[in-house]
Amino acid sequence: MxxxxxxxxxxxxxxxxxxxxxxxxxxxxxxxxxxxxxxxxxxxxxxxxxRNMVRIEIHSPFLPRIEMQEALRERLGIDVALVAPANRTPYNYHSAVGAALASYLLDQLREGKWRMLGVSWGLTIENAVRRMPLQPFPDLEIVSMLGGTSRGASFNTFAVASSLAERVGAKYSLLAAPVYLSESVDREAFLGQEIFEEHFAKFERLDAAILTASDVSPKSFLVEYGLPSEVTQAELEAAGAVGDVLGRFLDCNGQPIDHPIDDRAIGVPMDVVAKVPHKIMAAAGPHKVEIIRAAARAGLFNALVTDDLTGELLLADGPEEGDT
Incomplete structure (x- = not known):
């Protein structure tokens, strides 16, 4: 051309x-x-x-990088890959993905197929929520899938689900629990309370789920603010962790690491996540490449929203194990 x-x-x-x-x-x-x-x-x-492409927001919500999206879809074994162009100087791994996620969610919600939407938390989702216009979806329920932290510097982990519900005019169910139980708390007794039994039952009925992922470094909000005081970054890495999804630390093959913290996480179980029909991973950044690959190997998402810099890195190495 x-x-x-x-x-x-x-x-x-x-x-x-x-x-x-x-x-x-x-x-x-x-x-x-x-x-x-x-x-x-x-x-x-x-x-x-x-041409009426720009009003308050871009009429075409994100630029399709068709070749990269198709390559990512095939490489990761997923159904959908959406790639947004990132601002690389300075690079912000939440902004472009958050905007693309907001647009993608609105498109999906307008189809009216979802009645129960599970949501994790993280700065990418928080960024997406802030960018979503007010919309009425009164038949929708937002279900938080992970306990929260009582401290932090950038956002309120407990407010993500309710904020999203406010934006889309939906009901919400909050998982009012810590992301990790204290060592002295009996997990079975804690989750046996009626309020948690009712909430966990909703995980089995999710039509879709919004997930994030991060590495094992201070760049991770969970590592910085959510880990129990007796659990260190070094011991998680020694156990083979490359990052977490929903508070569960995974190794490079997408398997839970052999560490007591796995039994202390309060959130949707990984086997239940795998059964959710529409699982959206929203994540970007060079430090998240390994955990995105691991989560794909574990079958934890079938739609990826990322940026072009991350897409390049995900495709930079040779084919995934099992590719021909």
Missing amino acids: PRDALEDSDAFICEVCWHYFINEMTQAEVAQQMGVTRLRVNQAIRKARA
């Missing part, structure tokens, strides 16, 4: 608008990242407005 025609295409204009409006880059920064002149960027923004 001639360069002039390419730069007049909806795909080019959409990517320019994504960086300008969603990633909040200047026109000069967009031009530098995309290898075009600032004039071309300015023209693309004007064309987007003239």
Whole structure:
């Protein structure tokens, strides 16, 4: 395609608008990242407005990276891969994915197929919630899938489910429990309380679930604020952990590590997660590549929302084990 025609295409204009409006880059920064002149960027923004592609948000919610998405779908053995263009200077691994997740969720909710939606917590989901417009879905129930932390610096783990419910006009059920039980607490007795029995029963009826993942480092909110004081990052890594999904630390093959913390996590069991029909993993960042792969091997998601930088890293090595 001639360069002039390419730069007049909806795909080019959409990517320019994504960086300008969603990633909040200047026109000069967009031009530098995309290898075009600032004039071309300015023209693309004007064309987007003239074509009614941009209102308050980008009309085309995220730029389809068709080849990368298809490669990720095949590599990870999943049904859907959505790749958003990231702002790489400076790189924010929550913003672009959060915006793409918000748009994807709205599209799915408008189809009216979900009645019960499970939600984890994390900065990516919190970012998505903030970007979602108010919508009425009164037949929907948001179910929190993981206990929360009593401390933190960036967001309230217990508020994610209720905030999402407020945005989409839905009911919500909060898992009012710590993410990990104290060593002295009997797990069976704790979960035997009626309030938890009712909540855990809802996990079996989830139509969809929104998951996040993180590594075993201070970049992880869970590692920084949620681990019991007697559990260290070093011992989790020594046990083979590459990261966590829903508070369960997994090894590179997607198997739970051999560590007592696994029995102390309060949330939806992994075997129940695997049975949820629509499982959406929203995660990005170089430090999350290993845990995304591990979660895919474990069958913990069949839809991935990520960014192009992470997509490149997920595809950078050779084929996954079992690929031909």
